[in-house]
Amino acid sequence: MIDILQGFLAEKGIYMLTFILMGLGIFGMICCGNYMKKVVCMNIMQVAIIFFFLTLGQKDGGTLPVLVKDIFEAEAYINPLPHALMLTAIVVSLGTTGVALALLMKIKEIYGTIEEEEITGKGWKK
Protein backbone atom coordinates (compact mmCIF):
# COMPACT_ATOMS: atom_id res chain seq x y z
CA MET A 1 0.00 0.00 0.00
CA ILE A 2 2.78 2.38 0.93
CA ASP A 3 4.62 1.44 -2.25
CA ILE A 4 1.59 2.15 -4.38
CA LEU A 5 1.12 5.51 -2.70
CA GLN A 6 4.77 6.39 -3.09
CA GLY A 7 4.74 5.37 -6.73
CA PHE A 8 1.63 7.43 -7.35
CA LEU A 9 3.12 10.47 -5.65
CA ALA A 10 6.37 10.13 -7.58
CA GLU A 11 4.68 9.68 -10.94
CA LYS A 12 1.48 11.71 -10.75
CA GLY A 13 1.57 13.53 -7.42
CA ILE A 14 2.58 16.88 -8.84
CA TYR A 15 -0.57 16.96 -10.97
CA MET A 16 -2.63 16.71 -7.78
CA LEU A 17 -0.79 19.72 -6.38
CA THR A 18 -1.35 21.77 -9.51
CA PHE A 19 -5.04 20.86 -9.61
CA ILE A 20 -5.43 21.79 -5.94
CA LEU A 21 -3.77 25.13 -6.64
CA MET A 22 -6.03 25.61 -9.67
CA GLY A 23 -9.09 24.74 -7.58
CA LEU A 24 -8.04 27.20 -4.90
CA GLY A 25 -7.69 29.92 -7.50
CA ILE A 26 -11.10 29.25 -9.07
CA PHE A 27 -12.73 28.97 -5.64
CA GLY A 28 -11.30 32.31 -4.64
CA MET A 29 -12.31 33.97 -7.89
CA ILE A 30 -15.89 32.82 -7.40
CA CYS A 31 -16.26 33.35 -3.67
CA CYS A 32 -14.19 36.34 -2.63
CA GLY A 33 -16.23 39.47 -2.15
CA ASN A 34 -13.29 41.77 -2.61
CA TYR A 35 -12.19 42.47 -6.17
CA MET A 36 -8.53 42.78 -5.17
CA LYS A 37 -8.67 39.26 -3.76
CA LYS A 38 -10.23 38.09 -7.01
CA VAL A 39 -7.23 39.47 -8.89
CA VAL A 40 -4.85 37.68 -6.50
CA CYS A 41 -6.77 34.43 -7.02
CA MET A 42 -6.59 34.89 -10.79
CA ASN A 43 -2.81 35.09 -10.45
CA ILE A 44 -2.76 31.92 -8.34
CA MET A 45 -4.73 30.14 -11.07
CA GLN A 46 -2.28 31.31 -13.73
CA VAL A 47 0.65 30.05 -11.65
CA ALA A 48 -1.08 26.67 -11.39
CA ILE A 49 -1.42 26.50 -15.18
CA ILE A 50 2.25 27.41 -15.58
CA PHE A 51 3.27 24.64 -13.16
CA PHE A 52 1.11 22.14 -15.05
CA PHE A 53 2.70 22.94 -18.40
CA LEU A 54 6.24 22.88 -17.01
CA THR A 55 5.51 19.47 -15.47
CA LEU A 56 4.53 18.14 -18.90
CA GLY A 57 7.89 19.18 -20.32
CA GLN A 58 9.94 17.31 -17.74
CA LYS A 59 12.22 14.39 -18.67
CA ASP A 60 14.20 12.03 -16.44
CA GLY A 61 17.89 12.82 -16.70
CA GLY A 62 17.33 15.83 -18.92
CA THR A 63 19.26 19.05 -18.48
CA LEU A 64 18.42 22.66 -19.24
CA PRO A 65 17.29 23.41 -22.79
CA VAL A 66 20.57 25.07 -23.68
CA LEU A 67 22.69 23.01 -26.03
CA VAL A 68 25.90 21.61 -24.55
CA LYS A 69 28.78 20.96 -26.92
CA ASP A 70 28.63 17.66 -28.84
CA ILE A 71 25.38 16.46 -27.29
CA PHE A 72 22.48 16.53 -29.72
CA GLU A 73 20.23 13.70 -28.49
CA ALA A 74 16.68 14.75 -27.73
CA GLU A 75 16.68 12.66 -24.54
CA ALA A 76 19.47 14.75 -22.99
CA TYR A 77 17.42 17.96 -22.81
CA ILE A 78 14.04 18.72 -21.32
CA ASN A 79 11.28 19.84 -23.64
CA PRO A 80 11.77 23.51 -24.63
CA LEU A 81 8.23 24.01 -25.95
CA PRO A 82 6.38 24.36 -22.61
CA HIS A 83 9.06 26.74 -21.45
CA ALA A 84 8.60 28.97 -24.48
CA LEU A 85 4.81 28.87 -24.13
CA MET A 86 4.89 29.63 -20.43
CA LEU A 87 7.35 32.48 -20.88
CA THR A 88 4.72 34.24 -22.94
CA ALA A 89 2.00 33.19 -20.47
CA ILE A 90 3.90 34.92 -17.65
CA VAL A 91 4.04 38.09 -19.70
CA VAL A 92 0.34 37.89 -20.52
CA SER A 93 -0.46 37.39 -16.83
CA LEU A 94 1.49 40.57 -16.15
CA GLY A 95 -0.62 42.39 -18.73
CA THR A 96 -3.92 41.06 -17.37
CA THR A 97 -2.89 42.03 -13.85
CA GLY A 98 -2.07 45.55 -15.01
CA VAL A 99 -5.41 45.97 -16.78
CA ALA A 100 -7.21 44.50 -13.74
CA LEU A 101 -5.49 46.99 -11.45
CA ALA A 102 -6.49 49.85 -13.73
CA LEU A 103 -10.11 48.67 -13.75
CA LEU A 104 -10.02 48.32 -9.96
CA MET A 105 -8.88 51.90 -9.57
CA LYS A 106 -11.67 53.04 -11.88
CA ILE A 107 -14.22 51.06 -9.83
CA LYS A 108 -12.86 52.55 -6.64
CA GLU A 109 -13.19 56.00 -8.11
CA ILE A 110 -16.79 55.58 -9.26
CA TYR A 111 -18.24 53.50 -6.43
CA GLY A 112 -15.93 54.43 -3.59
CA THR A 113 -15.33 50.78 -2.72
CA ILE A 114 -14.15 47.51 -4.24
CA GLU A 115 -16.33 45.24 -2.11
CA GLU A 116 -18.77 43.41 -4.36
CA GLU A 117 -21.73 43.50 -1.94
CA GLU A 118 -21.49 47.22 -1.34
CA ILE A 119 -21.29 47.88 -5.08
CA THR A 120 -24.27 45.73 -6.02
CA GLY A 121 -26.30 47.16 -3.15
CA LYS A 122 -25.53 50.77 -3.83
CA GLY A 123 -25.59 51.28 -7.58
CA TRP A 124 -24.17 54.32 -9.35
CA LYS A 125 -23.17 57.19 -7.12
CA LYS A 126 -24.36 60.24 -8.97
Added chain:
Amino acid sequence: MDKVKITGVIVIIAGVILAGFILGDFLPTVGDATSSANSYLSPYYIEHALHDTEAPNLVTAVLADYRGFDTLFETCVMFLAGVTALMVLLSKRKIVKGQRNPSDTNGISFSGTVLDTAFRVLIPVILIYAFYVLAHGEISLGGGFQAGALLAIAYMIDRLIPSFQNRLGFFTEETAAMTAGVGVFIYIFTGILPMFNGGNFLEYGKLPFEFAVEAAVMLHPVGIFLIELGVTVCVMATIINILEVVLERTKFDD
Protein backbone atom coordinates in the same frame (compact mmCIF):
# COMPACT_ATOMS: atom_id res chain seq x y z
CA MET B 1 -23.16 31.81 3.68
CA ASP B 2 -24.90 29.60 1.16
CA LYS B 3 -23.01 30.75 -1.89
CA VAL B 4 -19.69 29.78 -0.34
CA LYS B 5 -20.97 26.33 0.65
CA ILE B 6 -22.41 25.61 -2.77
CA THR B 7 -19.27 26.71 -4.54
CA GLY B 8 -17.11 24.70 -2.16
CA VAL B 9 -19.13 21.59 -2.94
CA ILE B 10 -18.76 22.25 -6.67
CA VAL B 11 -15.02 22.69 -6.37
CA ILE B 12 -14.68 19.51 -4.30
CA ILE B 13 -16.66 17.55 -6.89
CA ALA B 14 -14.48 18.96 -9.64
CA GLY B 15 -11.39 17.99 -7.67
CA VAL B 16 -12.65 14.43 -7.27
CA ILE B 17 -13.32 14.22 -11.01
CA LEU B 18 -9.84 15.50 -11.76
CA ALA B 19 -8.34 13.00 -9.32
CA GLY B 20 -10.23 10.32 -11.22
CA PHE B 21 -8.67 11.60 -14.42
CA ILE B 22 -5.23 11.30 -12.86
CA LEU B 23 -5.81 7.83 -11.42
CA GLY B 24 -7.37 6.70 -14.70
CA ASP B 25 -4.04 7.16 -16.48
CA PHE B 26 -5.05 10.18 -18.50
CA LEU B 27 -1.89 12.17 -17.89
CA PRO B 28 1.64 11.04 -18.65
CA THR B 29 4.07 10.06 -15.92
CA VAL B 30 6.31 12.88 -14.78
CA GLY B 31 9.69 12.57 -16.49
CA ASP B 32 8.50 10.23 -19.20
CA ALA B 33 10.67 10.94 -22.24
CA THR B 34 8.29 9.11 -24.60
CA SER B 35 5.09 10.91 -23.61
CA SER B 36 3.16 12.58 -26.39
CA ALA B 37 4.15 16.05 -25.19
CA ASN B 38 7.81 15.11 -25.56
CA SER B 39 7.72 13.07 -28.74
CA TYR B 40 6.52 14.66 -31.97
CA LEU B 41 7.73 18.22 -32.43
CA SER B 42 10.09 18.78 -29.53
CA PRO B 43 12.83 16.30 -30.64
CA TYR B 44 12.93 18.08 -33.99
CA TYR B 45 13.48 21.41 -32.28
CA ILE B 46 16.20 19.99 -30.02
CA GLU B 47 18.08 18.23 -32.79
CA HIS B 48 17.82 20.86 -35.53
CA ALA B 49 17.82 24.16 -33.64
CA LEU B 50 21.56 24.76 -33.81
CA HIS B 51 21.71 23.80 -37.49
CA ASP B 52 18.68 25.93 -38.38
CA THR B 53 19.08 29.00 -36.23
CA GLU B 54 22.61 29.08 -34.73
CA ALA B 55 20.99 29.65 -31.33
CA PRO B 56 22.10 27.19 -28.62
CA ASN B 57 19.34 28.34 -26.27
CA LEU B 58 16.45 26.17 -27.45
CA VAL B 59 13.78 28.26 -25.76
CA THR B 60 14.92 31.39 -27.59
CA ALA B 61 15.21 29.44 -30.84
CA VAL B 62 11.60 28.27 -30.50
CA LEU B 63 10.30 31.59 -29.22
CA ALA B 64 12.03 34.01 -31.55
CA ASP B 65 12.76 32.00 -34.66
CA TYR B 66 10.45 29.02 -35.21
CA ARG B 67 7.50 30.80 -33.64
CA GLY B 68 8.37 34.42 -34.27
CA PHE B 69 4.83 35.15 -35.36
CA ASP B 70 3.40 34.05 -32.00
CA THR B 71 5.88 36.22 -30.16
CA LEU B 72 4.99 39.18 -32.36
CA PHE B 73 1.36 39.00 -31.33
CA GLU B 74 2.39 38.31 -27.74
CA THR B 75 4.27 41.59 -27.82
CA CYS B 76 1.21 43.26 -29.31
CA VAL B 77 -0.89 41.87 -26.44
CA MET B 78 1.55 43.42 -24.01
CA PHE B 79 1.38 46.75 -25.83
CA LEU B 80 -2.42 46.63 -25.88
CA ALA B 81 -2.52 45.88 -22.15
CA GLY B 82 -0.48 49.00 -21.47
CA VAL B 83 -2.62 51.11 -23.78
CA THR B 84 -5.80 49.74 -22.21
CA ALA B 85 -4.61 50.58 -18.70
CA LEU B 86 -3.77 54.05 -19.95
CA MET B 87 -7.16 54.52 -21.62
CA VAL B 88 -9.14 53.27 -18.63
CA LEU B 89 -7.50 55.72 -16.28
CA LEU B 90 -6.95 58.67 -18.59
CA SER B 91 -10.34 60.35 -18.28
CA LYS B 92 -9.48 62.59 -15.35
CA ARG B 93 -6.83 65.10 -16.31
CA LYS B 94 -3.82 65.57 -14.15
CA ILE B 95 -3.69 68.69 -12.02
CA VAL B 96 -0.08 69.57 -12.74
CA LYS B 97 0.68 68.24 -16.18
CA GLY B 98 4.02 66.65 -16.92
CA GLN B 99 5.64 67.70 -13.67
CA ARG B 100 7.18 65.12 -11.39
CA ASN B 101 7.87 65.99 -7.80
CA PRO B 102 10.17 63.18 -6.65
CA SER B 103 9.98 63.91 -2.94
CA ASP B 104 6.22 63.46 -3.05
CA THR B 105 5.14 60.30 -4.89
CA ASN B 106 1.53 60.69 -3.84
CA GLY B 107 2.07 59.66 -0.27
CA ILE B 108 4.10 56.54 -1.00
CA SER B 109 7.24 56.67 1.09
CA PHE B 110 9.95 54.04 0.98
CA SER B 111 12.71 56.41 1.97
CA GLY B 112 15.35 55.59 4.51
CA THR B 113 19.07 55.28 4.82
CA VAL B 114 19.13 51.52 4.37
CA LEU B 115 17.07 51.46 1.17
CA ASP B 116 18.93 54.44 -0.21
CA THR B 117 22.37 52.92 0.38
CA ALA B 118 21.44 49.42 -0.71
CA PHE B 119 19.71 50.28 -3.96
CA ARG B 120 22.22 52.95 -4.88
CA VAL B 121 24.68 50.06 -5.26
CA LEU B 122 22.13 47.70 -6.75
CA ILE B 123 20.67 49.71 -9.63
CA PRO B 124 23.81 49.73 -11.85
CA VAL B 125 24.23 45.99 -11.30
CA ILE B 126 20.63 45.38 -12.31
CA LEU B 127 21.10 47.48 -15.44
CA ILE B 128 24.31 45.67 -16.43
CA TYR B 129 22.66 42.32 -15.85
CA ALA B 130 19.68 43.38 -17.93
CA PHE B 131 21.87 44.23 -20.92
CA TYR B 132 23.83 41.01 -20.43
CA VAL B 133 20.62 38.99 -20.46
CA LEU B 134 19.48 40.82 -23.59
CA ALA B 135 22.72 40.36 -25.51
CA HIS B 136 23.19 36.72 -24.47
CA GLY B 137 19.59 35.77 -25.04
CA GLU B 138 20.28 33.34 -27.89
CA ILE B 139 23.49 31.89 -26.44
CA SER B 140 22.69 31.21 -22.80
CA LEU B 141 19.70 31.67 -20.55
CA GLY B 142 17.87 34.92 -20.98
CA GLY B 143 15.93 36.83 -23.57
CA GLY B 144 13.86 39.85 -24.32
CA PHE B 145 11.10 39.46 -21.78
CA GLN B 146 13.49 38.99 -18.87
CA ALA B 147 15.67 41.90 -19.92
CA GLY B 148 12.61 44.14 -20.17
CA ALA B 149 11.44 43.09 -16.72
CA LEU B 150 14.90 43.80 -15.25
CA LEU B 151 15.09 47.24 -16.83
CA ALA B 152 11.62 48.02 -15.57
CA ILE B 153 12.61 46.90 -12.06
CA ALA B 154 15.59 49.25 -12.13
CA TYR B 155 13.30 52.10 -13.16
CA MET B 156 10.73 51.08 -10.56
CA ILE B 157 13.24 51.16 -7.69
CA ASP B 158 14.44 54.52 -8.88
CA ARG B 159 10.89 55.80 -9.10
CA LEU B 160 9.66 54.56 -5.75
CA ILE B 161 12.55 55.66 -3.54
CA PRO B 162 12.10 59.41 -3.17
CA SER B 163 15.65 60.26 -2.10
CA PHE B 164 16.89 59.21 -5.55
CA GLN B 165 15.30 62.32 -7.12
CA ASN B 166 14.05 60.09 -9.96
CA ARG B 167 17.26 60.28 -11.94
CA LEU B 168 16.38 57.71 -14.57
CA GLY B 169 12.92 59.10 -14.96
CA PHE B 170 11.86 60.82 -18.09
CA PHE B 171 8.78 58.67 -18.55
CA THR B 172 5.28 59.92 -18.19
CA GLU B 173 2.58 57.38 -18.93
CA GLU B 174 2.03 58.76 -22.43
CA THR B 175 5.71 58.56 -23.37
CA ALA B 176 5.88 55.08 -21.87
CA ALA B 177 3.00 53.95 -24.10
CA MET B 178 4.72 55.53 -27.09
CA THR B 179 7.98 53.74 -26.24
CA ALA B 180 6.09 50.45 -26.10
CA GLY B 181 4.81 51.23 -29.58
CA VAL B 182 8.39 51.83 -30.71
CA GLY B 183 9.29 48.34 -29.41
CA VAL B 184 6.50 46.76 -31.45
CA PHE B 185 7.64 48.79 -34.46
CA ILE B 186 11.22 47.46 -34.10
CA TYR B 187 9.84 43.94 -34.10
CA ILE B 188 7.64 44.44 -37.16
CA PHE B 189 10.35 46.33 -39.02
CA THR B 190 12.76 43.44 -38.41
CA GLY B 191 10.10 41.23 -39.94
CA ILE B 192 9.69 43.50 -42.97
CA LEU B 193 13.43 43.92 -43.66
CA PRO B 194 13.86 40.48 -45.32
CA MET B 195 11.04 41.32 -47.73
CA PHE B 196 13.29 43.93 -49.40
CA ASN B 197 15.72 41.10 -50.09
CA GLY B 198 13.24 38.67 -51.56
CA GLY B 199 12.37 36.78 -48.41
CA ASN B 200 9.22 36.22 -46.43
CA PHE B 201 8.04 38.06 -43.33
CA LEU B 202 10.45 37.27 -40.44
CA GLU B 203 12.69 35.08 -42.62
CA TYR B 204 15.99 35.93 -40.94
CA GLY B 205 18.11 34.15 -43.53
CA LYS B 206 17.23 36.90 -46.04
CA LEU B 207 18.08 39.88 -43.87
CA PRO B 208 19.99 42.47 -45.94
CA PHE B 209 23.18 42.18 -43.88
CA GLU B 210 24.83 39.36 -45.84
CA PHE B 211 27.98 41.43 -46.43
CA ALA B 212 28.78 41.13 -42.71
CA VAL B 213 28.57 37.35 -42.34
CA GLU B 214 29.95 34.36 -44.22
CA ALA B 215 26.84 32.16 -44.27
CA ALA B 216 23.13 32.93 -44.44
CA VAL B 217 22.44 30.96 -41.26
CA MET B 218 24.65 33.40 -39.36
CA LEU B 219 21.99 36.03 -39.97
CA HIS B 220 19.59 34.27 -37.61
CA PRO B 221 21.30 35.52 -34.41
CA VAL B 222 21.13 39.05 -35.83
CA GLY B 223 17.41 38.74 -36.42
CA ILE B 224 16.84 37.14 -33.03
CA PHE B 225 18.76 39.93 -31.34
CA LEU B 226 16.80 42.63 -33.17
CA ILE B 227 13.39 41.25 -32.29
CA GLU B 228 14.50 40.67 -28.71
CA LEU B 229 15.49 44.32 -28.62
CA GLY B 230 11.97 45.19 -29.70
CA VAL B 231 10.44 42.86 -27.12
CA THR B 232 12.67 44.34 -24.40
CA VAL B 233 11.66 47.89 -25.20
CA CYS B 234 7.98 46.96 -25.37
CA VAL B 235 7.92 44.98 -22.10
CA MET B 236 9.95 47.58 -20.21
CA ALA B 237 7.79 50.46 -21.41
CA THR B 238 4.56 48.58 -20.72
CA ILE B 239 5.53 47.79 -17.12
CA ILE B 240 6.60 51.40 -16.60
CA ASN B 241 3.35 52.52 -18.23
CA ILE B 242 1.20 50.46 -15.87
CA LEU B 243 3.28 51.59 -12.89
CA GLU B 244 3.01 55.27 -13.79
CA VAL B 245 -0.66 55.08 -14.61
CA VAL B 246 -1.44 53.42 -11.28
CA LEU B 247 0.85 55.67 -9.26
CA GLU B 248 -0.77 58.72 -10.79
CA ARG B 249 -4.08 57.82 -9.17
CA THR B 250 -2.80 56.32 -5.94
CA LYS B 251 -3.89 58.16 -2.86
CA PHE B 252 -3.69 56.25 0.38
CA ASP B 253 -6.33 58.34 2.04
CA ASP B 254 -8.51 55.52 3.35
